[in-house]
Amino acid sequence: xxxxxxxxxxxxxxxxxxxxxxxxxxxxxxxxxxxxxxxxxxxxxxxxxxxxxxxxxxxxxxxxxxxxxxxxxxxxxxxxxxxxxxxxxxxxxxxxxxxxxxxxxxxxxxxxxxxxxxxxxxxxxxxxxxxxxxxxxxxxxxxxxxxxxxxxxxxxxxxxxxxxxxxxxxxxxxxxxxxxxxxxxxxxxxxxxxxxxxxxxxxxxxxxxxxxxxxxxxxxxxxxxxxxxxxxxxxxxxxxxxxxxxxxxxxxxxxxxxxxxxxxxxxxxxxxxxxxxxxxxxxxxxxxxxxxxxxxxxxxxxxxxxxxxxxxxxxxxxxxxxxx
Numbered sequence: 001x002x003x004x005x006x007x008x009x010x011x012x013x014x015x016x017x018x019x020x021x022x023x024x025x026x027x028x029x030x031x032x033x034x035x036x037x038x039x040x041x042x043x044x045x046x047x048x049x050x051x052x053x054x055x056x057x058x059x060x061x062x063x064x065x066x067x068x069x070x071x072x073x074x075x076x077x078x079x080x081x082x083x084x085x086x087x088x089x090x091x092x093x094x095x096x097x098x099x100x101x102x103x104x105x106x107x108x109x110x111x112x113x114x115x116x117x118x119x120x121x122x123x124x125x126x127x128x129x130x131x132x133x134x135x136x137x138x139x140x141x142x143x144x145x146x147x148x149x150x151x152x153x154x155x156x157x158x159x160x161x162x163x164x165x166x167x168x169x170x171x172x173x174x175x176x177x178x179x180x181x182x183x184x185x186x187x188x189x190x191x192x193x194x195x196x197x198x199x200x201x202x203x204x205x206x207x208x209x210x211x212x213x214x215x216x217x218x219x220x221x222x223x224x225x226x227x228x229x230x231x232x233x234x235x236x237x238x239x240x241x242x243x244x245x246x247x248x249x250x251x252x253x254x255x256x257x258x259x260x261x262x263x264x265x266x267x268x269x270x271x272x273x274x275x276x277x278x279x280x281x282x283x284x285x286x287x288x289x290x291x292x293x294x295x296x297x298x299x300x301x302x303x304x305x306x307x308x309x310x311x312x313x314x315x316x317x318x319x320x321x322x323x324x
Contacts, residue, residue: 007043011035062296063111063119065095065104068212072240072268073283074122077140080289081120088297090117099212101125108133118296123183136299138292142184143309149299151292151310155185158281158314159192162235162263165279165316167200169261169324171233176206177245179237183212186237189265189281193235205231209241229254232261239264239271239280246274246321262321276320284312 004022008015013032021028021036028036062085066074082092093116095107104126111119112133122140124130130137130144137144141152166174176193179186190206197204207225225248228234236242242264246256254260256276264271267282291310298305318324 007036007039010039010043059115059117060089061091061093061114061116062293063093063095063107063114063116065097065107065111065119065121065124067097067099067123069094069096071212071238072270073238073266073285076268076285077122077289080285081292084290084293088293090293090297097123097125099123099125105129111135117300120292120296123185125182136296138296138299140288140292147307149295149305149307149310151288151295152185152312153283153288153314154311155188155314156192158265158283159189159194159235160196161192161314161316162189162265162281163193163196163200163204165263165318165322165324166233166235166261167196167202169233169322171231171261172202173231174202174204174233174235175228175231176204177234177236177241178206178208179212179241180208180210189237209237212238212241229259232259233263234260235263235265237265239266239268239278242278242280242321243270243274246278257321257323261323267317271317271319274321279319279322280317282315282317284314287312 004015004018008018011018011032013036017028017032018036021033064078064081066078069075069078078094085092093111093114095111097104097107104124108129112135116135118136118138120138120140121144123142124139124144127144130148137148139148139150143150163174174197176190178190181187194204225245228245228249229252234245236245242262246262249256249260256262262278264278264280265283267280271278271280291312295305295310
């Protein structure tokens with residue numbers, strides 16, 4: 001591969017001039033820029049991104065850590081974040097943590113060694129590790145510390161909306177299938193759902209799934225669902241888990257929504273693939289991804305941003321698994 005010395009010689013300029021052009025650190029005339037760029041294209045020169053990051057202190061790369069890329073919501077969310085990052089001149093380095101503490105720690109080391117400009121982390125399992133990292137960080141869906149901005153949907157309001165819709169649809173024997181206690185977002189959905197039920201003086205039952213989404217989810221949680229037919233309304237903590245519940249009900253010849261009405265959470269693409277299509281609470285993925293990247297880039301550029309929770313409004317998407 002041709003190096004900077006050869007490019008400088010071919011363009012008839014100094015090595016320092018080529019370096020300034022590549023790093024964008026000082027002014028280079030338009031005429032000289034054209035000469036250098038022409039040579040670069042002719043020799044197919046690819047700059048060393050890591051070396052450039054050391055020089056400019058901005059690698060134009062953002063680390064994105066998600067708990068499970070096979071979960072339709074995080075799959076879509078990653079795509080939106082990548083698109084918004086690309087639109088702002090940044091690339092994404094994707095890390096799938098599987099909600100594993102050791103994997104997350106390892107990826108933190110990898111991201112720092114690659115001198116990423118910033119990090120977006122969803123559902124961190126090792127919050128204390130971020131205290132000594134001198135890189136701009138945005139947390140998605142859970143709080144890491146008082147020094148790190150959190151971006152999330154208004155999960156609490158989403159839980160309330162889910163209860164109100166089931167109640168207005170005539171459900172009185174209601175079950176909430178909640179996510180693991182360690183998931184802050186699903187705990188907020190549970191809290192909102194429970195508070196809305198209390199406002200109606202209605203007691204609800206709940207069971208807890210041990211996992212977010214794994215292929216084995218149905219097998220692991222099937223015992224908890226044996227008496228599910230006594231309910232007429234169910235709110236499930238996310239869409240993929242709701243699909244699992246729907247599969248179990250159909251295996252037991254339960255008609256949806258005639259016998260049991262169901263609401264999920266996320267509004268991931270899987271909702272439209274189910275039959276009947278799934279009523280759910282929409283997380284505004286486009287707005288979440290756009291806000292996350294915009295705030296992170298401001299932090300990268302040393303702009304002053306208030307450290308607070310940035311909550312995005314959620315809403316009901318009414319489909320075929322509820323009657324109203």
